Amino acid sequence: MPVDTLADLLGREMTPTALEEAAQLAAGLSDGDLVGLVERLPAARASVLLQTLDEGRALAVFASLDAPHQAVLVDALQESYAVGLFVAMDPDDQVSLLDELSPDLAEHFLAQLDPRARALTSLVRAYPRQSIGRRMSPEVVSxxxxxxxxxxxxxxxxxxxxxxxxxxxxxxxxxxxxxxxxxxxxxxxxxxxxxxxxxxxxxxxxxxxxxxxxxxxxxxxxxxxxxxxxxxxxxxxxxxxxxxxxxxxxxxxxxDHARQGGTEALGRPYLSTAVGDLVRSRIVWLLVLAVSAALTVQVLEIFEATLTEVVVLALFIPLLTGTGGNTGNQAATTITRALALGDVTPRDISRVLLREARVGALLGALLGSLAFLVAGAVYGVQIGLVIGLTLLSVCTIAATVGGAMPIIAQKLRADPAVFSNPFISTFTDATGLVVYFLIARAVLQL
Missing domain, CATH: 3.10.580.10 (CBS-domain)
Structure with a gap:
């Protein structure tokens, strides 16, 4: 395919003949194909590709990239060429790129604009980062x-x-x-x-x-x-x-999706992201979750004697913690999405808690009944009853907590996605185990 041929060519030594061939191949590709290729190539090769395009197409491709990726390419491009692309961009796009550059480089780029363009860009840049003013175009026909x-x-x-x-x-x-x-x-x-x-x-x-x-x-x-x-x-x-x-x-x-998975959004295509940046996007969350998971270990230590008396209880721990975590994640994802769409507001928290408690109870009753029949047939009625009652309790708690956390986050002016699925899973793991062992002690009279 022409895209693959061009990618292979850009990986070789760029002689004048190779550059001319690359320019001819690029001329036959759509802007969408070129954007996709730039996103997959290392910055050095992508910068060569951009400089084989005519000015209009290079600007169209560059402007279609995410601002963090643009900043990476700015470092790889010749300064005069990068400044030319920046000057030709719309004010709101210029501000997005300036946010990703070092302060000194951002001021240098801003100084290259003519007085009118600099005034428009500075106007947009003056608004708060998360505001719509930062993303608007001041060039409006009224x-x-x-x-x-x-x-x-x-x-x-x-x-x-x-x-x-x-x-x-x-x-x-x-x-x-x-x-x-x-x-x-x-x-x-x-x-x-x-x-x-x-x-x-x-x-x-x-x-x-x-x-x-x-x-x-x-x-x-x-x-x-x-x-x-x-x-x-x-x-x-x-x-x-x-x-x-x-x-x-x-x-x-x-x-939101990244944080729900316990990581940070990359802000640029995966293949053009450095390994170090991938590590940084994940390590903090892993450390936080590792500390949180220590709660589960503490619960197991507290109920170690119960496990010693009835070893079979240990077999069901993954089932119970996994089901609780999944139930909480489902509720959190649903409510986070509803908050984003405006279907739910913080004032609706009592209604959400009631609905999710009912949903969790119904899910727990269905799963618990099935678990009671299966576990009871294999391990006895008492074990089946422990598992069934635990699933009922865990699903109710997990759904209620999962529905509440995003709303609480928004009330605290935090990102609902920060109260992400890994946090909810850790919480339901610890509380689910406490409920499990308390029910086991009561039913089995330990």
Whole structure:
């Protein structure tokens, strides 16, 4: 395949002939193929590939990469070439890249912009990191409500080259206060002399300091093409488009999924991530979970005498801890997702606890009944009863705790995904064992 051929070629010594051949192969590939190839190649080879492309395609490929990956390539590219790519990017994309660079290099890149571009980029950079203002484009085409349709179209034509989008047009008053929104289709279909104020519609907007992820999910839920961003006085300051919203939610989902698995999101493609970075993304979580798992060891030590008297109890420990952990993980994942989508808020915690307790009890009753029949037939009725009652209890506790933890995290202004599945598994392991041995002592009269 051409992609594989180009990858092999880039792995060889780059003579002038090889560079020319690489440029010809790259010219025949789509931007998507080139992005995928850059993501898989080591930084040195990827930088060579970028420099074989014409300026427009190189910018399109570079801008499609995650900001951490862009920063790695900046180190591998010639400085003048990297600066050229940076200067040609949109202000919001420039800010994302600047966040990944060292402070000195970021200031150097920022100094290369002309005064107008530097002002726009600095404006976006001034907002809090997790805010939607950090992800908006300040290059927005607005239409005064006093304009006619013909005048509005003239404004759009003047800004076609530098505007983030012209499909969604915010309508403002003389003080730049947002009063409505207008779609390009409606504008084109209306008589040229019609006042804009007569055809604009109510606007869905966001305040510049709102959380980026929540805003993006609300944006996508409303199925919008663009959302105007306003300041505290409702003055228009920028716009977010559907591609921005998709990137924000993809980043948030990647981080949540990674943390639920006990690691940190890489922020760049796996094959282009250094082994040291892979280790760093996992080691802290492993250390935390190892310390947490010590609780389980302590529980086993406390009930060592019980295990000595009835050795068969040890056989069911993996079943019980695994079932409890899985039940808690299911509940936590469901509620974390519901929080992200706005289906659940912290005020709903009592309803969530009640629902998850009921779900856990029903799951525990079903699994416990099955375990009672199987374990009772093999090891006796008393052992079967211990296992059945433990599953009922563990599933109820795990589902309730798993549903509560993400909500508690959000109330504490923490990321719900931090209360991730490994933490819940460790908690349910320890509490499940305590419940198990207490039930065993009561039923078996130990």
């Amino acid at each position: 239409v005064p409500m006093t304009d006619s349709v013909d005048e509005a179209l003239a404004r759009v034509r003047l800004r076609l080259q530098d505007a983030e989008t012209v499909y969604t047009l915010p309508v403002v008053d003389e003080g730049r206060v947002l009063v409505g929104v207008l779609g390009l289709r409606r504008l084109l279909a209306t008589d040229p002399d019609t006042p804009v104020a007569e055809i604009m519609r109510p606007v869905e907007s966001a305040v510049v300091t709102e959380d980026a992820e929540r805003t993006a999910r609300r944006f996508l839920d409303r199925k919008l093409l663009g959302m105007p961003i306003v300041d505290a006085d409702h003055r228009l300051v920028g716009i977010v488009t559907v591609d921005d919203a998709l990137v924000i939610t993809e980043e948030a989902d990647s981080q």
